[in-house]
Amino acid sequence: MTSQPDQPLYAARTPIFPRRVNGFFRRFKWWIMAVTLGIYYLTPWLRWDRGASLPDQAVLIDLANRRFYFLWIEIWPHEFYFVAGLLIMAGLGLFLFTSALGRVWCGYTCPQTVWTDLFLLVERWIEGDRNARLRLHKANWSLHKWRLRVTKWIVWLLIAVATGGAWVFYFTDAPTLLRDLFTLDANPAAYITIAILTATTFIFGGFLREQVCIYMCPWPRIQAAMMDPDTITVAYRDWRGEPRGKGNVKNRKAAEAERAAIEAQAAGAGAAFYPGTPYPGQKTPPAPPLDLATSDEKGDCIDCMACVNVCPMGIDIRNGQQMECITCALCIDACDDVMARIGKPRGLIDYLALSDEADERSGAAPKPLWRHVMRPRTILYTAMWLLVGVGLLYALFIRSEIELTVSPVRNPTFVVLSDGDVRNIYDVRLRNKSGDDKVFQMNLSSEEILRISLEGQDTLNVTVPADTTVLQRVYVTARAGDTAATGDTTDLRLWVEDLSAQVRASKATTFNGRDAQ
Amino acid sequence: MTKRKTDEVTGVETTGHNWDGIEELNNPLPRWWLWTLYLTIIWAIGYTIAYPAWPMISGATKGVLGWSTRANVAAEIAAHEGSNAALVAQLVSADMPTLPQDPDLNRYAIARGGAVFRSNCSQCHGSGAAGAKGYPNLLDDDWLWGGDIAQIMYTVRHGIRNTIDADALYSAMPAFGDILEPAEIDAVVEHVVSLSNPEFDAALAEAGAVVFADNCSVCHGEAALGDRTMGAPNLADAIWLYGGDRETLRYTVEFSRFGVMPPWGPRLKEADIRAVSAYVHSLGGGE
Numbered sequence: 001m002t003s004q005p006d007q008p009l010y011a012a013r014t015p016i017f018p019r020r021v022n023g024f025f026r027r028f029k030w031w032i033m034a035v036t037l038g039i040y041y042l043t044p045w046l047r048w049d050r051g052a053s054l055p056d057q058a059v060l061i062d063l064a065n066r067r068f069y070f071l072w073i074e075i076w077p078h079e080f081y082f083v084a085g086l087l088i089m090a091g092l093g094l095f096l097f098t099s100a101l102g103r104v105w106c107g108y109t110c111p112q113t114v115w116t117d118l119f120l121l122v123e124r125w126i127e128g129d130r131n132a133r134l135r136l137h138k139a140n141w142s143l144h145k146w147r148l149r150v151t152k153w154i155v156w157l158l159i160a161v162a163t164g165g166a167w168v169f170y171f172t173d174a175p176t177l178l179r180d181l182f183t184l185d186a187n188p189a190a191y192i193t194i195a196i197l198t199a200t201t202f203i204f205g206g207f208l209r210e211q212v213c214i215y216m217c218p219w220p221r222i223q224a225a226m227m228d229p230d231t232i233t234v235a236y237r238d239w240r241g242e243p244r245g246k247g248n249v250k251n252r253k254a255a256e257a258e259r260a261a262i263e264a265q266a267a268g269a270g271a272a273f274y275p276g277t278p279y280p281g282q283k284t285p286p287a288p289p290l291d292l293a294t295s296d297e298k299g300d301c302i303d304c305m306a307c308v309n310v311c312p313m314g315i316d317i318r319n320g321q322q323m324e325c326i327t328c329a330l331c332i333d334a335c336d337d338v339m340a341r342i343g344k345p346r347g348l349i350d351y352l353a354l355s356d357e358a359d360e361r362s363g364a365a366p367k368p369l370w371r372h373v374m375r376p377r378t379i380l381y382t383a384m385w386l387l388v389g390v391g392l393l394y395a396l397f398i399r400s401e402i403e404l405t406v407s408p409v410r411n412p413t414f415v416v417l418s419d420g421d422v423r424n425i426y427d428v429r430l431r432n433k434s435g436d437d438k439v440f441q442m443n444l445s446s447e448e449i450l451r452i453s454l455e456g457q458d459t460l461n462v463t464v465p466a467d468t469t470v471l472q473r474v475y476v477t478a479r480a481g482d483t484a485a486t487g488d489t490t491d492l493r494l495w496v497e498d499l500s501a502q503v504r505a506s507k508a509t510t511f512n513g514r515d516a517q
Numbered sequence: 518m519t520k521r522k523t524d525e526v527t528g529v530e531t532t533g534h535n536w537d538g539i540e541e542l543n544n545p546l547p548r549w550w551l552w553t554l555y556l557t558i559i560w561a562i563g564y565t566i567a568y569p570a571w572p573m574i575s576g577a578t579k580g581v582l583g584w585s586t587r588a589n590v591a592a593e594i595a596a597h598e599g600s601n602a603a604l605v606a607q608l609v610s611a612d613m614p615t616l617p618q619d620p621d622l623n624r625y626a627i628a629r630g631g632a633v634f635r636s637n638c639s640q641c642h643g644s645g646a647a648g649a650k651g652y653p654n655l656l657d658d659d660w661l662w663g664g665d666i667a668q669i670m671y672t673v674r675h676g677i678r679n680t681i682d683a684d685a686l687y688s689a690m691p692a693f694g695d696i697l698e699p700a701e702i703d704a705v706v707e708h709v710v711s712l713s714n715p716e717f718d719a720a721l722a723e724a725g726a727v728v729f730a731d732n733c734s735v736c737h738g739e740a741a742l743g744d745r746t747m748g749a750p751n752l753a754d755a756i757w758l759y760g761g762d763r764e765t766l767r768y769t770v771e772f773s774r775f776g777v778m779p780p781w782g783p784r785l786k787e788a789d790i791r792a793v794s795a796y797v798h799s800l801g802g803g804e
Contacts, residue, residue: 008545009545009546010545010546010547010548010550010551011544011545011546011547011548012547012548013547013548013549208549211547211549215547215550409645411643411644411645411647412643412645412647412654412656415647415654415656415657415801416657416755416756417657417658417659417755417756418657418658418659418751418754418755418756419754419755420713420754420755423656423657423801425656425801455799455801456617456623456799473799473801475801480755
């Protein structure tokens with residue numbers, strides 16, 4: 001019944017050989033790469049003096065001792081909500097940037113993009129630019145090809161090892177670990193982690209590349225839900241470029257004259273936002289016949305394929321928005337370069353909002369950038385982001401050096417003593433977050449008459465060593481016949497005071513009398 | 518014959534699945550994905566050879582690595598004991614009354630003792646050590662045989678009124694139902710009630726005081742404050758092992774009580790006996 005051939009079930013990856021490109025966005029991306037890789041590789045080596053009993057690594061995730069150190073901040077496991085809050089902020093920030101500026105995360109800062117970019121740099125440095133690499137790809141496996149390939153793989157592998165190696169330094173003292181790694185004294189977990197991350201970096205950056213974004217990463221598929229026509233994203237001005245054709249190159253003089261006229265007109269209108277705004281008044285004719293003699297009717301796109309050749313994802317941006325596009329903006333640089341050569345204004349491929357298409361087609365000035373960015377959605381994301389951020393900062397600054405948590409022992413709910421007194425037991429955890437041993441004095445306040453005493457202590461003082469939590473069993477007793485002993489429940493507050501620093505902390509809890517169920 | 522449909526925009530065949538007008542394109546899978554699938558299959562085969570996997574008529578294949586959860590648990594316990602060997606040695610030779618002066622060892626003993634208590638003692642004394650009728654509450658300040666650490670250790674080691682350990686703590690209250698007249702029992706019960714309860718029949722209690730002096734004071738003491746050397750409870754305090762109401766007291770006087778605790782010396786390690794004693798001592802009543 002069908003004349004169609006069967007679909008192939010599996011498709012081999014089509015190799016991509018992105019061409020070198022220069023331009024504003026390429027330079028910007030080099031900077032971002034330097035900064036992000038610099039942060040990743042150097043952070044574990046920053047030192048921070050916290051005193052003798054605490055580690056001096058500025059950023060340290062100490063899993064063995066369950067502490068997270070970030071500069072002057074020390075997070076204990078019970079404060080993990082700070083990490084959760086930061087993750088929520090990261091998520092909201094991603095939503096904000098995606099709805100305002102499209103997939104800038106993918107294009108500039110995603111580790112997959114950054115390391116692939118670095119691996120491509122190495123590849124270009126060893127094997128040459130696009131054409132040389134294409135030739136090498138098709139060439140037989142000669143000694144020359146082996147030499148280039150093996151050199152490239154070795155450099156990739158070194159980068160991959162350094163990547164996996166840097167990761168483990170975040171989890172223990174970096175200089176010690178580096179020495180132990182070389183003397184083979186390090187924990188097997190360190191070697192295994194480095195091996196796994198080396199393998200993933202080598203394979204993802206060297207071979208899988210865009211396949212990671214297209215097939216493995218869920219984010220490209222989610223992001224479409226956060227973008228709308230006002231989102232600034234990388235797009236092709238087809239109303240300016242079409243109909244495309246090799247014959248669109250005018251002679252330089254005519255082109256420059258035309259450009260000057262346009263710029264004069266644009267200056268008069270005064271509202272052109274994009275440096276390379278479309279031709280005022282130009283309309284896309286419905287597919288006119290290609291006629292070199294009437295080149296005015298053709299678009300600016302000369303179909304030179306520069307945008308396709310530089311694309312690390314191997315797509316044609318002129319086909320419109322695509323899931324594969326990570327908006328790395330290299331096609332913008334490539335096209336701007338060509339436009340400059342043929343004497344046309346830049347921005348045939350550009351960051352633009354798709355909602356401006358109608359305005360640009362009719363020759364009107366597009367909306368200014370801030371009106372695209374300032375939308376209820378982006379304002380809402382910013383507000384939520386700030387809310388979480390301010391909340392975390394507030395929580396950070398009200399943190400006390402001493403803390404207590406109170407777990408009332410409810411098995412049994414109360415104990416009757418031989419003289420008829422009623423006793424409640426509380427497991428109190430006293431936390432000393434400072435670097436010095438402290439003596440904490442316990443106390444209680446209540447509207448009823450209650451006595452406090454501590455298991456194993458003659459006084460109400462508890463010594464809590466530096467940077468530790470001590471579990472202290474606390475007894476609260478009501479005299480037989482008192483309201484607290486015979487009644488239901490009584491509210492009370494347990495206090496802890498650091499006598500040396502005049503710092504107090506307290507927790508409210510309840511006392512069960514004989515009537516409590 | 519299936520009807521093939523092609524998406525107009527992309528020219529790709531669709532699977533025919535349709536959700537709210539959106540059709541699923543039937544694009545080919547990437548080939549590396551297929552390789553990954555084969556790799557997982559190879560991995561799975563290797564895994565079933567290396568680890569216990571294939572069900573047989575009885576049991577399953579053992580796997581060439583000899584891996585088993587039981588062996589792992591045994592190894593983990595051994596490793597744990599090994600890492601605590603120094604603390605255990607200290608605990609076994611420690612002077613128990615001064616144990617709290619060594620905070621690290623004390624913390625270890627109490628933590629270990631809590632585990633021992635929960636698996637060996639909680640069946641009778643309750644997981645919170647609050648006891649039950651006939652099983653003493655270990656949280657309060659009342660002790661039948663004594664609440665200092667040495668006495669607790671002795672009680673744990675030898676038990677009470679058992680026939681296994683010759684050194685077990687022993688005493689037996691006579692069943693006074695055969696000795697006293699019912700009226701005398703009523704009187705002595707009223708006397709015992711009067712010691713801790715303000716509501717009592719004064720005339721009856723006075724008669725009971727005579728009966729008490731003649732029959733009970735030998736063990737419980739003239740003031741009924743008990744005697745720890747023979748495990749005789751204090752009858753003047755607010756704590757009752759079986760109950761302090763008249764009916765229960767009458768039953769106790771008439772038929773007596775005979776609470777038994779097994780000796781834990783033969784069942785627990787020395788370190789465990791010391792640890793669980795330290796734990797019980799730390800619950801609130803330790804003397």
